Amino acid sequence: SQTIHQWPATLVQPVGSPLSLECTVEGTSNPNLYWYRQAAGRGLQLLFYSVGIGQISSEVPQNLSASRPQDRQFILSSKKLLLSDSGFYLCAWSRLAVGQLFFGEGSRLTVL
């Protein structure tokens, strides 16, 4: 069966510090991978998606970046965090051409 893991689950970072959130999928190959963010009391915002290694599409211009160094690994990064980067970050995967997304447990980021 397929599983998705993301970490860390929670983190508190100062403004201007770097960020790295990691997501891995097991039990499937060549998945579509996604990063979403949910600010407090807000809806889910698609940040990045990837259909293959090294292929990243950005949906919202910001100080975040994403990378896919391996088939089942998706990393969300920032060189310098802003207060507005606080939120609940969710990684998800799907099979090609199928709309059913499977979400990870989420990473709650607080920038102070």
Next chain:
Amino acid sequence: DAKTTQPTSMDCAEGRAANLPCNHSTISGNEYVYWYRQIHSQGPQYIIHGLKNNETNEMASLIITEDRKSSTLILPHATLRDTAVYYCIVRPLNDYKLSFGAGTTVTVRA
């Protein structure tokens, strides 16, 4: 560009059926209707999807009108654990992206 319209919130009684409406009057012929829900502090969970026929699975039923301009998600016997935000989404089958709107906050009351 909001493709779906859902009520902001609704209450339902435990043990009764919950009927969640969704309007998608501009839906295209190749777009499917998807439903997800998000329980507080968790990632969204897929519920069901359909194109034009009614669909049923172990979680819910999806009723799509003949003109496909609206649909209803039915939770047959709501429980307290069904309290969540429910999202109705339309997208083409081969589109990689899935965009979530504001959804409907459903509160199941004992």
